[in-house]
Amino acid sequence: MRAVVVGAGPAGIRAVERLVAAGLRPVWIEEAPDAGGRVFQKPPPGFARSARELYGADHARASALHAAHAALREHTDWRPGTLVWNIRPGPCLLDLQGPDGSHQSLGYDRIILCTGAMDRVVPIPGWTQPGVTALGAAQIALKTQGLALGSRVALCGTGPLLLLLAWQLTKAGAPPALVLESADWRSMLRPGLAWNIPAALRGLGWMAGLRRAGVAVHRGGAPLSVAPGCEALVWRDRRGNTHRTAVDAVALGWGLKPETQLADLAGASFAFDALQRLWLPARDKAGRSSVQGVYLAGDGASIGGSVVAEWAGARAALALLEDGGMRPDPLESITLDRALAREARFRRALEAAFPYPHALAAGMEDATLLCRCEAITAGELRRSAAPELNRGKALTRVGMGRCQGRLCGPPAAEVLAAAMGCDIAEIGRLRGQMPVKPVVLR
Amino acid sequence: MRADVIVLGGGGAGCSAALHLARRGAAVVLLERGLVGSQASGVNHGGVRQQGRHPAEIPLAIRSRALWSRMEALCGSNAEFDPCGHLKLARSAGEEADLLRWNEMAAGYGLKTTMLGGNAIRGKHPYFSEKIVAGSLLAEDGSANPRLLAPALARAAREAGAILLEQHEVTALQAGFRVEAAGRVFEAPMLLNCAGFWGGKIAEIFGEPVPVYPLNPNMVVTEPLPFFCPHNLGVVGGDVYIRQIARGNVILGGGRGESDPAIPMSRPLPEPAFAAMARAAEIIPHLADAMIIRSWTGIDGGMPDALPVLGHSRTTEGLIHAFGFSGHGFMLGPAVGEILSELVLDGRSDVPLEAFDIGRFAGHTALEADVWKTRLE
């Protein structure tokens, strides 16, 4: 059985672990030069910080995952630096581009997609300028390059990453100039969050540290525009008052969105998840997609965090083995199913506590560059009066650029749905075709 | 609901027919299974060209080209029409001879082409390789944005009083005519079959099946590149076609994607994309390094002789067919709609349509040799 795993983050590593334990030698494809995914991304060779310094409270898990990958790779057909830019579900073929740019097609019998996630943003005027990045970019810069994006960074968004990053930057000697958390206290006081005491305590620890360092955290706050040259951020506090703060960098991120392009090309059916406010590929609880032989695990299928990703990767591999007639231990599947169900409750509470500020997106100014690849404004999309998002794309070019709607997709849906007076789910999702990322066809 | 005319299919031809009929006072209902312009007329290369066509299509293409000049007046949008010229390239002496032969024939229809030799072409267009031995420019040809055409015609048709119903897939169809779609019944004495590939199914229902096949033009597009390419480019044989839009993206087509019309689903394929890219790089070397960012295809209706089915039904009074444009119907859509309105309201049209008669398939006559090399495009 030709098994393929795409992705070597937490989900992919644990998936491969189960497959190898069952005697398979999967093809293991990872776009980055090394394993770890995003949360546990390793800096390039030459960096000296320890796992504890890089990954904090998660360092033990990070080290365990890295060690697992190191032990597993020789038991797989390990393909780092390799992009899967197309999947053809009919003939079960992948189209790959290797690190040297060469192309090949690879057949598969069963495939587990662990493609991870990226930041979800709300475009604001001035957001395309140098100095403005995604929130995750600020963490990647710190973790893998030892950089602060500026000496007066404004962090804007929602979720645990916001405070964690603010705290990490403060400890490193570059406290942010401003932290805007769009969620207010009310949405965060949820019984579900109390489930995860360690996480809650960590959050309180970061807040205390930030307060000691004099870093202002404004809840219910939202960025409004970035001044020319990224010299200032105009923002709104929870009472609606406008402020202008001098900055030299701005990082924007309201949660994550799964990278579902390969699942889409594989023919998986999607459903709108009202809580995450995203279109997600449909899965059974083990990770089987609607397409036979295609399994989905980790943040690339639904945002769940790295702990869930490890369990989901393992569970999807067990499903693959079950379906392949290899009879894995049912007790392990049951244990994982229980852990995933338990964690799902916490995840739902987290999602509800730090929602995507869809009203902020829907109401963005007409002149905002909604689609940064093609420089198309929100006003142009509104004026298209398109009944659904792909028609809006066809008429205005929103989503036609290099990123193929990765950044603009969710905010474009909010803008168009609001303009057309219809429900967010009715406006649909951007459909893509190969290649999932730009490639030279040579 | 009763009307004077029911139009099946909301592509360029169907929406144009609805518009022209409504403007002349006819009560029109158009039924489209999805959104207007979803298939052939929305997903093609965007060529607006008379050059390179089978002689039987030339009068229709000339009428179409004239209409494109007044498209803005017709429907409020010119669909980004740019008369940038169509430059058809020869990569061998044999291909150059093909160009000369076509140009001589076309001159008889009043089409003005300009031949350029290899050195002259490279002098004007330094991005071409030595592979180009000659080219023929039809200066008044050009390109437009296929995604904009049908929606613009549809909007104008509605404003003129036509009823255009999207998400209305036909579920039952009878002579007379009686059409069921989305749980509603529509009746009219005239029916226009503008249903693209699915026009074949409609023809079959009325006892005149034709060998239409799904034709999926495989298209890819590059990231925005510095502007270098002023004309819409084609080659003899049609195995690759290239144009660069003002924003810089280079659109490349060639070969066929795959589809399942029953769903309907269509998907571009890597192998024809690689092949088209290779042929493009042969004639424009710097394209070899261009990043492809997007691909698309759709379902057009292909006929074995690459000529459409256009004209009255042979079996059923009141039924007129307009489908099977075989990969080169985008430019013709607006004029086809106008001609259909003439057939309905005047009983005739100036444009000769005999070559497009559906009856040519009834006798299963042997396929004519493709001397004009129009079947690959």
Add this chain to the structure above:
Amino acid sequence: MTPLRLLDQNRPMLAFSLDGEAAQARAGDTLLTAILAFGAGHIRQSEFGDGPRAGFCWMGACQDCFVLVEGMGARRACATLVTPGMVVRRR
């Protein structure tokens, strides 16, 4: 945009070329880091008139940080490590 070299910067210096001019970076820098930390300010110019860009996501998703590397063609600056003598041009 000029990021701050804050942590873990004790790495060997190396020379590379940016738009024909001499530049310096540290081994382990990505091109995105190298170009911006050097003080060059931006990674590319938007084709559509909205001015300079400097990437956005730092993880290979936004496709907004392509530069030209001699011998390699167009590369995402965030996903390409700088090497000694690398010849880089911005677009």
